[in-house]
Every structure is written in structure tokens, then in C-alpha cells.
Amino acid sequence: MANSSPSTGRFAQVALGLALVAALAAVPLVAPRAVTQDLFGILTLLVLAMNWNMLAGFAGLVSVGQQAFVGIGAYFMFAAVILWGMDPLVGVLIGGLAAMVFAVPMAFFAFRLHGAYFAIGTWVVADIARLLAGQWKALGGGTGTSLPKGTTKDMFGVQWVKDVLDVSSAAAADAVTYWLALVMAVAMLVASYVFLRSRMGLGLQAIRDNMQAARSVGVDPTRLKAAVFLLTAFGTGLCGALIFIQITRVTPDAAFSVLDWTAFVIFVVVIGGIGTLPGPIVGVIVFYILQRLLADYGTVYLIVLGLIGIAIMLFARRGLWGLFTDRTGIDPFPLRHRPPAAPKS
16 A cells, blocks of 8 residues: 555656647647647747757756757758658658758767867857858758748648648648647657666766766766767757748748757756756746747847846756755656665565
8 A cells, every 4th residue: 555655646647647748739629720839839949948958957968059950950851842852741850860960070079078168169060050051052042942832731641630620721731740849749758758767867867967977887978978969969950840841931040040949948948947857848838928928028038038047047056847846845757766675674
């Protein structure tokens, strides 16, 4: 009987999580198109935030060049559609793979830097990628290009959704991209939890906390960090490609925007709770609320975001989620392993 309570609580958490995912999946069926589009933006920002949190919060690699992977994912998705005649959803996969390939030489140079130099190095490499994208004449060069008219309407699955839901092609395309964003977010959350609870995940957190101690117990910091860097590049590239299917137009400045794809992502993770799994979820909700409340105030909006970020870093370094767990002891995603029970005499 003593063990029934924790298992019952875990079952209730899983059931609640599945119910929430089911409710989110039903949004395109019952809500206006504008709600689906808003939630798509929230989910894609969440995916970007979870990837950056894995990199900075758990691997200790504070990158400010994640916009490189968003941009590369977007550009290669456009190349797959416009130049190679592929379905946009295939282009999303190609965009993710292209971002991961680009991360290999980026890691080769960036991993020779540490701390602030690593952060600056990733930013510089991302800006080089932006300049190179501006030279891709087949995709419009510096002015960018748009997806051919009707591309999203012909996307795989759109016609089926249109027939089943009896909606317009545009609404069906929104539903398909929304469901993909939801799948990405859930998959990233579950995969992160499973990985961080594994031996490799514990090794990664040990590297973040004390690299020399991690080496002494047989953990290879370089190999593990490189693996995380490549995988988060893949996830970020996938998400970037999906975002620009919805936007339907790509330019170097938009695709490689440090504000949209890195600064806002860092803000989300910091206020939610860096190094915690629920932190990005809390952060993206707070960010969306602030965005809605302050969007009409121009630069004041950015100033308020900055002040909130500074206040969180000064007075709640583990973010809002860390503050909540410290006060309540509630954590639906515990990453610490319990010590084995003492043997009975």
C-alpha cells in the first residue's frame, strides 16, 4: 500500500497530460482559424525554447546563434519546394537535416571557444549564414522569395482534412501545420524527459555542473555535447522550416532574425526556468500574455520584457517554475533518480 500513492499520482499526471494533448489536438475542429494560428505560434516557439533549454540549461552551451538553424531549415525547405519540386512536408525534414549538417562545421569551430566566447562565436557563424543565404540567387538573394501560389493547399494531407472537416483549403493547411507543431512539441518534451532520465542525460547534467568530475567517472564531455548540439540543431531546423511554411515567404533578415528566433527564445526559457523541463512551457505562456498586453506599445514592449527578464535573473534564478517547485515541492517531471532503498534486515 505504501507504493500505491506515487504510482497513482504518476498515472493521474499521465492521464491529465494525454487529456490536455487531446484537447489541443481538437482545437482546429472546434475553434476559429485565428485561434489555431495563435496556438501554432505558441507551439513552435515552445519547440524552439525546449531545444535551446536542452542546449543551454542542461548541456551548459549558451548559444545565441540558434537563428542559423531556423534560417537554414527555412531556406532548404523553400529549396526543396521551389527548386526540387518536393512536398513542403518533405521539405521540413530536409530543412532539419540541412541544419544538422551545418551544425557539424559550426560545432568544430565553436567548441574551441568557451563561455561568452562560445556565445559570440555562434552569433558570428549565424550572421555568416545569413549573408550566405542572401547570395542564394535561385531563392531571391537578399530580397528573398515566396512559396508558389497554392503550395500549402497541395500539401500532403490537406485535401483529406478539407474533405473530412468541410473547411477551406487554407484552414485545412493551417490544421495540418498546427498538428505537426503539436506533435513536435509533445515529442520534444517526452524525448527530453526520457533522455535526461537516462544514463547519458545524467552524464550531460554532470558535465554542466562539474566537467572535471564528470570526466573522472568516464563521461566524454566533447562527444556528449556535440551530440546534443547536433540534435538540437535538427529540432530547431525542423521547427524553422515548419514556421516558414505558415509564413510562405522567406528573406535572410526574417529567417535569421536574432530577435525573433534567439532573443525571445532565451527570454522564454529564462523567465520560465532554465534547466527545468516545464520552464519553457511556463515561459511561453507568460510571453504570449505579455505580447498580447503590450504589443500596441511599440518599443515599450521590448523594454518591459527586458526589465522582467532582469528581475527574474536577480530574484528567481531558477525562473517562475523553479520558484513554484521550491514553494510547493510539486514537479511533474522529476529528473533526479531516487537512491535505492536500504536492504531490509
